[in-house]
Amino acid sequence: MSNAILEVKGLVKRFGGLTATDSVTLDVRPGEVHALIGPNGAGKSTLINQLCGELAPDEGQVFLAGTEVTAMDVPARVALGLGRTFQITNLLNDMTVRENIAMAVQARAGHNFRIWDVVRRRRKLWSEAEALLDGTPLEHRAHVPVAGLSHGEKKQLELLVALARKPQILLLDEPMAGLGHAESQEMVIRLRDVAQTMPMLLVEHDMEAVFALATRISVLVYGRIIATGTVDEIRTNAEVREAYLGAEDELC
Amino acid sequence: MSTQSQEMKSLGVKIAVALAAAVLLAVPFLTDFIGGNSALSLITRILIYSIAAASLNFVLGYGGMVSLGHAAFFGIGGYVVGLMFVHYTDETPLLGFIPGSNQLMVTIPAAILVSGLLAFIIGALSLRTGGVQFIMITLAFAQMIFFFFVSLKAYGGEDGIIIRRTNEFLGLNMRDRMTLYYVVLGFWVLFMLALWRVIHSSFGTVLRGMRQNERRMAALGFAPYRYKLYAFVLSGMGCGLAGALMANFLRFASPDMLHWTKSAAVMTMVILGGVGSFFGPLLGTAAYLVLETELAALTEYWQFWLGLILMAVVLGTKGGLNALVARGVALIFRGRT
Amino acid sequence: MILILEQLLNGLQYGVMLFLMAAGLTLIFGIMGVINLAHGSLFMVGAYAGTMAAAATGSFWLGIPVALVTAAVVGFAIEALVIRRLYARDHLDQVLATFALILLFNQAITWGIGRQPVFIAIPEGLAAPVELLPGLFYPPYRLVIIAAGLLVAFGLYLLINRTRIGMLVRAGATNRDMVRALGVDIRLLYTIVFGLGALLAGFAGYMAGPISAVQVGMGEQILLATFVVVVVGGVGSIKGAFVAGIVLGVIDTMLRAFLPGILRSVMPASEADALGIGIASMGIYLLMALVLLVRPKGLFAAGG
Amino acid sequence: DPVKIGMITTLSGPAGYIGEQIRDGFQLAMDREGGKLGGKEVELIVEDDALNPGNGRQIAEKFVNDMDIKLLTGIVFSNVAGAVVPDVVDNGAFYLSPNAAPSGLAGKGCNENYFTIAWQNDSLHEATGAAAKALGYKKAVALAPNYQAGKDAIAGFKRMFGGEVEEIFTQLDQTDFASEMARIRAANPEVVFQFHPGGIGIAFLKQYQQAGLLGAIPMVLSEPSIDGVILNAVGDAAIGLTGTSHWGADFDNEASKEFVAAWTGKFGDRPLTYYAQQSYDTGLLIASALAKADVEDADAFREALRAADFASTRGNFAFGPNQHPVQDWYMVEVTAGPDGKPVTVTKDKIIESYGDIYAAECKM
Amino acid sequence: MLNVSGLSAAYGASQVLFDVSLDIREGEVVTLLGRNGMGKTTTVRSIMGLVAPKGGGVQFEGQPVAGLSPERIARMGAGLVPEGRQVFATLTVRENLVATASNRLKRNDPWTLQKVYDLFPRLGERAGQMAGTLSGGEQQMLAVGRALMTNPRLLILDEATEGLAPVIRTEIWHVIERLKAQGQSILLIDKNLGVLKRLADRHYIIEKGRTVWSGTGADLERDAATVQGYVGL
Numbered sequence A: 001m002s003n004a005i006l007e008v009k010g011l012v013k014r015f016g017g018l019t020a021t022d023s024v025t026l027d028v029r030p031g032e033v034h035a036l037i038g039p040n041g042a043g044k045s046t047l048i049n050q051l052c053g054e055l056a057p058d059e060g061q062v063f064l065a066g067t068e069v070t071a072m073d074v075p076a077r078v079a080l081g082l083g084r085t086f087q088i089t090n091l092l093n094d095m096t097v098r099e100n101i102a103m104a105v106q107a108r109a110g111h112n113f114r115i116w117d118v119v120r121r122r123r124k125l126w127s128e129a130e131a132l133l134d135g136t137p138l139e140h141r142a143h144v145p146v147a148g149l150s151h152g153e154k155k156q157l158e159l160l161v162a163l164a165r166k167p168q169i170l171l172l173d174e175p176m177a178g179l180g181h182a183e184s185q186e187m188v189i190r191l192r193d194v195a196q197t198m199p200m201l202l203v204e205h206d207m208e209a210v211f212a213l214a215t216r217i218s219v220l221v222y223g224r225i226i227a228t229g230t231v232d233e234i235r236t237n238a239e240v241r242e243a244y245l246g247a248e249d250e251l252c
Numbered sequence B: 001m002s003t004q005s006q007e008m009k010s011l012g013v014k015i016a017v018a019l020a021a022a023v024l025l026a027v028p029f030l031t032d033f034i035g036g037n038s039a040l041s042l043i044t045r046i047l048i049y050s051i052a053a054a055s056l057n058f059v060l061g062y063g064g065m066v067s068l069g070h071a072a073f074f075g076i077g078g079y080v081v082g083l084m085f086v087h088y089t090d091e092t093p094l095l096g097f098i099p100g101s102n103q104l105m106v107t108i109p110a111a112i113l114v115s116g117l118l119a120f121i122i123g124a125l126s127l128r129t130g131g132v133q134f135i136m137i138t139l140a141f142a143q144m145i146f147f148f149f150v151s152l153k154a155y156g157g158e159d160g161i162i163i164r165r166t167n168e169f170l171g172l173n174m175r176d177r178m179t180l181y182y183v184v185l186g187f188w189v190l191f192m193l194a195l196w197r198v199i200h201s202s203f204g205t206v207l208r209g210m211r212q213n214e215r216r217m218a219a220l221g222f223a224p225y226r227y228k229l230y231a232f233v234l235s236g237m238g239c240g241l242a243g244a245l246m247a248n249f250l251r252f253a254s255p256d257m258l259h260w261t262k263s264a265a266v267m268t269m270v271i272l273g274g275v276g277s278f279f280g281p282l283l284g285t286a287a288y289l290v291l292e293t294e295l296a297a298l299t300e301y302w303q304f305w306l307g308l309i310l311m312a313v314v315l316g317t318k319g320g321l322n323a324l325v326a327r328g329v330a331l332i333f334r335g336r337t
Numbered sequence C: 001m002i003l004i005l006e007q008l009l010n011g012l013q014y015g016v017m018l019f020l021m022a023a024g025l026t027l028i029f030g031i032m033g034v035i036n037l038a039h040g041s042l043f044m045v046g047a048y049a050g051t052m053a054a055a056a057t058g059s060f061w062l063g064i065p066v067a068l069v070t071a072a073v074v075g076f077a078i079e080a081l082v083i084r085r086l087y088a089r090d091h092l093d094q095v096l097a098t099f100a101l102i103l104l105f106n107q108a109i110t111w112g113i114g115r116q117p118v119f120i121a122i123p124e125g126l127a128a129p130v131e132l133l134p135g136l137f138y139p140p141y142r143l144v145i146i147a148a149g150l151l152v153a154f155g156l157y158l159l160i161n162r163t164r165i166g167m168l169v170r171a172g173a174t175n176r177d178m179v180r181a182l183g184v185d186i187r188l189l190y191t192i193v194f195g196l197g198a199l200l201a202g203f204a205g206y207m208a209g210p211i212s213a214v215q216v217g218m219g220e221q222i223l224l225a226t227f228v229v230v231v232v233g234g235v236g237s238i239k240g241a242f243v244a245g246i247v248l249g250v251i252d253t254m255l256r257a258f259l260p261g262i263l264r265s266v267m268p269a270s271e272a273d274a275l276g277i278g279i280a281s282m283g284i285y286l287l288m289a290l291v292l293l294v295r296p297k298g299l300f301a302a303g304g
Numbered sequence D: 001d002p003v004k005i006g007m008i009t010t011l012s013g014p015a016g017y018i019g020e021q022i023r024d025g026f027q028l029a030m031d032r033e034g035g036k037l038g039g040k041e042v043e044l045i046v047e048d049d050a051l052n053p054g055n056g057r058q059i060a061e062k063f064v065n066d067m068d069i070k071l072l073t074g075i076v077f078s079n080v081a082g083a084v085v086p087d088v089v090d091n092g093a094f095y096l097s098p099n100a101a102p103s104g105l106a107g108k109g110c111n112e113n114y115f116t117i118a119w120q121n122d123s124l125h126e127a128t129g130a131a132a133k134a135l136g137y138k139k140a141v142a143l144a145p146n147y148q149a150g151k152d153a154i155a156g157f158k159r160m161f162g163g164e165v166e167e168i169f170t171q172l173d174q175t176d177f178a179s180e181m182a183r184i185r186a187a188n189p190e191v192v193f194q195f196h197p198g199g200i201g202i203a204f205l206k207q208y209q210q211a212g213l214l215g216a217i218p219m220v221l222s223e224p225s226i227d228g229v230i231l232n233a234v235g236d237a238a239i240g241l242t243g244t245s246h247w248g249a250d251f252d253n254e255a256s257k258e259f260v261a262a263w264t265g266k267f268g269d270r271p272l273t274y275y276a277q278q279s280y281d282t283g284l285l286i287a288s289a290l291a292k293a294d295v296e297d298a299d300a301f302r303e304a305l306r307a308a309d310f311a312s313t314r315g316n317f318a319f320g321p322n323q324h325p326v327q328d329w330y331m332v333e334v335t336a337g338p339d340g341k342p343v344t345v346t347k348d349k350i351i352e353s354y355g356d357i358y359a360a361e362c363k364m
Numbered sequence E: 001m002l003n004v005s006g007l008s009a010a011y012g013a014s015q016v017l018f019d020v021s022l023d024i025r026e027g028e029v030v031t032l033l034g035r036n037g038m039g040k041t042t043t044v045r046s047i048m049g050l051v052a053p054k055g056g057g058v059q060f061e062g063q064p065v066a067g068l069s070p071e072r073i074a075r076m077g078a079g080l081v082p083e084g085r086q087v088f089a090t091l092t093v094r095e096n097l098v099a100t101a102s103n104r105l106k107r108n109d110p111w112t113l114q115k116v117y118d119l120f121p122r123l124g125e126r127a128g129q130m131a132g133t134l135s136g137g138e139q140q141m142l143a144v145g146r147a148l149m150t151n152p153r154l155l156i157l158d159e160a161t162e163g164l165a166p167v168i169r170t171e172i173w174h175v176i177e178r179l180k181a182q183g184q185s186i187l188l189i190d191k192n193l194g195v196l197k198r199l200a201d202r203h204y205i206i207e208k209g210r211t212v213w214s215g216t217g218a219d220l221e222r223d224a225a226t227v228q229g230y231v232g233l
């Protein structure tokens, strides 16, 4: 058994006639940022959804820190240390930024079937939420309900909420999408910082970010992994250039 | 919101609560001013129904589970009192082993327990669905229970069970309206305090999260099914309490308490008052019952006017009476400063 | 044997009738997403309007256009005055508002026409039962209802799945603003479709008149059944509503017809009767609960 | 001060016509004396219970406690009565039922301040059973919804019928009876008894005709299924049916003639039902008692009521030991009236001076 | 063709736009830049009538449109690719494209289903699939295709390349170039500054609900220091 935090073996998912995940095998090891890139509709989000338990695979296995989790539901996997962000933001819309983060802290802290305590007095929740917010662009938006955030702000909150849960491994589905030019750059710095302590599986179309963050890249096309390698290997892989990157000079 | 205005608000709430407490305690002495003895009954009924409405609001407003089957728990609460009374007077055990009782301290916990159990069963099945399907499946289960009792010949079928004497409680004279009022008030206060705690507890917060986004909550590690089921059971128990009190108050338990229109009426009270607000259900219940009784006394076409008023409230307020009151209060406060 | 066949036919016919009553609701609730408790009131309005017209003119057939037009006009009015303000709101506001409408309509009828149920006869020529098979007599009027139900089902299916109106209404149910931002006057569209739903309700009400009672509150009697049909079928699916209507109709009928008998062959008669009757009398609710437990989104979830 | 009479009745919903009949019938009894009863000034206060026991109870509470009303009447439905009556009588007021009479209040639960003027629920169907027997039928199919009143109806029918009965239970909110029609045809009984109150009864009769059973298999019905309003709504599908009744508009006694004339005079061709008649009789009974005693003097007034010293529209009328009527039951036949609309014609007397089976359990 | 001057707008009690002004002339490609939450989308929504402007004016083809309904504005020729896709989840891909399709301005070479499929072959492959189950990028393509199918006079793209693979992104830039060559007016919001600089005629930067800078690509280079402060580099 390898020392991988997350390990996927021969995963298959079919939607009717379409094989969205086609015998995918990959792993994420401690200390690494494993980027997963590929054309639109290649099956990246579908894969993430299977990893975190929202979708049941048709074949194959998923291991989390050595434990098989293929049959577990989402909360059980989260309890084992899996964290994720959503491509299309998924937040508690009527709650404020701070409450969203505190909810994640509360999820980790436990004791949530208590009906006789007072949440506001669980000071640790709130101080931890504050600490996470400090120094982020959302620092001054703590009291704003999510419904009143702009698109990019919601994307930033997605990450904070995931971090607040303190997972062992983080699955990121396009964290840069929706961020502005400047914010993307800040996000790269932040993620690099997080990556020090937390291995990640990163799905992203922003190549600048991918190349800046990834220690390893896998390329998914039509549900299959067609290449895995270092940044440089992938950057120069002709097949990848053709299927995915295109003429890179268009980029920036 | 600035902390100052928040403090103002919480002070406002405290004053309002103190005032309300004083008024509720004094009600029996004020009946002459507010329309006679029957007003005391009306207020007793309002208190009882508002327990049911607040219980429904707990799953509906806070948990996002729109149940159209809560009459089942209300009715079961009533029937527990009725059945125990029947077996108390018959001196035969219920189902062959449960002795009957006419003690409030026995029947009320029994009613809460049984309705909680029923809520557990119905909830465990119903919560496999969501949205509109949830509305309909809770309705379906409640209807089945309704049909069951309607055809239950041994206990009067749809004619119901007449409870000749209100349950005994601490040696009080429960036939006295005023006494009964204070007993109900006591249960009401306990219930509202408990509800307040639950809503502001860890669990209450998780529940509110569930309403807003179940998928997100699952991704945080909360298992939606278990939390929702727990809430559903608590809510069922609240409705059971209301039903038990109602049976004691009416001295009657009948399938009418189980009918889907009862679920709908309680839901109407919740919406009228303001979904997801603490005092909304009370406001809604009071408004609904007062309108119903007062309009019916004025004209036989009272349903028309009730309809018009309900319509005006929906179209004219966003968030029911609770929002209306809140806006009014805000206006007064702003007028002062 | 003939009895089984006859009961099957009865179930089929009841199913189509259920669908016919639910057809308008499929549009308004299933597709537009409005929880319209006043569907039954529109059913009643159609029944009364048509019946009054038929009584005045002496012709059943003249009642049909009157029922349709009246129900549609009332539908337009409801949409324009009430429902339109509630699309953007919580569904529960729709519940309260349409509940208020029920009260208003019932009292309006009581006021205007009175509390007594009114009479409407089956049209000449459709009254006497015909012999479909040897020993199988069937009321021809019911055959007309089956035909009408099939026609409505087919027309609705085309409208919803094959026309732009259908697409736009479905689109509007999920994202109203976006439909508008792409240049479609969705308010007008919704008024029209709501009116159409009302018209169908009115039609069903009038057609049901000769076999049931035209009276105040007749709408509430069918209200639950229609919601059950739509939900069991899968909200938003015409095909689903049609199939659900028939499935519910047939199973309900067969249960009532044969369950006590079947049970009697495996247990003592009195227990068998009690159980059989109990199960059968919970009817469509039991069936709905079972369907939803197995398929939480109904038989044909929208889009399937 | 006028004697106040509180009427709690059902004016909304499908059953609203029943409450209307009860209210109007009572009013006719008052009109008879120009707004008085028994020579005393009376004031009638009517409120709608919306068929909701809780509402009924609330109204009663107001009547008895706030308005100090000692005389209440009007309730249509048994379940409303169950919630209202015990409370009213416990508070020392009288309740005189013009319609609902559940067994719970007729036997052990009887009360000295509770009188029923109409009948005990069961006897409606017992009479029908007796009629079917009298007509010589031996084999019947009995249909009723699967709820208490339905089961009581079939039980009541069987009690007096004595022959072989196949029971078919329907649903309370059923609209389509095709399946039952097929079963009836398959069973091929000598007679059909069915009890379906209100709208579902109308639907049942229409569908019975449409299935071709009317005329093929005779049907006997108890009173609630063939009141004037229902017959009007059913139309010719009712012609040829046999029913039972304790009163008919064609009764040949002075009181009845006076009542029918008064109704026609005031309401024209609005259908007249036995609900109005029962309520009218209730008015007459109150008049007879008020003439003898004050309501305030409860014991004297109760005695006066017990005497039933009034000319009932149904002729023979007395109270049994449980203060429920002891009266005669008749067979009626539905025939086409002069305008083609169905009307009932009273035929033979089937049971004479009959009370009810619960009277023995009543200890007063 | 579009003239926005001194526009202010609010969500409920919180004001978001204070003073936004911009101009788009016939055939121009104009960008709207700014950090997250500065009011770009709100500006677009106000133009489309989805948010009621509180003050200032919006003129479309010389006609004031403030206060008009979204459908009126759309019919005058505004085509929107909204932020966050907002495809009609319960409609199929094909239905999404045809439901609101039109050619009110009587283009002689209008966008058709086939042309959209040619542009995004992926959509052709998925024509019968419910839009709600599409991948993020596929939805984005659909949103662009849907707006094109209304054959608008002014195309508004609010982060239309979000979540698209680099090849597709490139494809979209090509389309925009082509449209520009055909004289289509376009308002662009995007984060790919490099491409925008090349594509667009003029740029506007908004900061906390105010237009704080505007100019051509050349001006952008010249004022690099200022611009960097607003949007980074």
Ligand SMILES: Nc1ncnc2c1ncn2[C@@H]1O[C@H](COP(=O)(O)OP(=O)(O)OP(=O)(O)O)[C@@H](O)[C@H]1O
Pocket: A015, A018, A020, A038, A039, A040, A041, A042, A043, A044, A045, A046, A047, A087, E126, E129, E133, E134, E135, E136, E137, E138, E163
């Ligand atoms: N429920 C479903 N039914 C049918 N097809 C589906 C379903 N869900 C996803 N798909 C298809 O599966 C393919 C993979 O989708 P997925 O969302 O995983 O792509 P992705 O790699 O995340 O793409 P993107 O980069 O655009 O987000 C897509 O073509 C999508 O249309």
Ligand SMILES: Nc1ncnc2c1ncn2[C@@H]1O[C@H](COP(=O)(O)OP(=O)(O)OP(=O)(O)O)[C@@H](O)[C@H]1O
Pocket: A147, A148, A149, A150, A151, A152, A153, A178, A179, A180, E011, E014, E016, E034, E035, E036, E037, E038, E039, E040, E041, E042, E043, E083
């Ligand atoms: N529905 C809303 N209700 C209340 N406030 C809102 C709402 N939508 C946006 N806001 C607020 O309005 C401001 C401007 O938002 P807008 O969406 O216009 O920004 P943006 O420039 O498009 O940002 P982004 O690049 O993140 O999409 C933000 O501060 C946001 O918090």
Ligand SMILES: [Mg+2]
Pocket: A044, A045, A046, A087, E135, E136, E137
């Ligand atoms: Mg994706």
Ligand SMILES: [Mg+2]
Pocket: A150, A151, A152, E040, E041, E042, E083
């Ligand atoms: Mg934006």
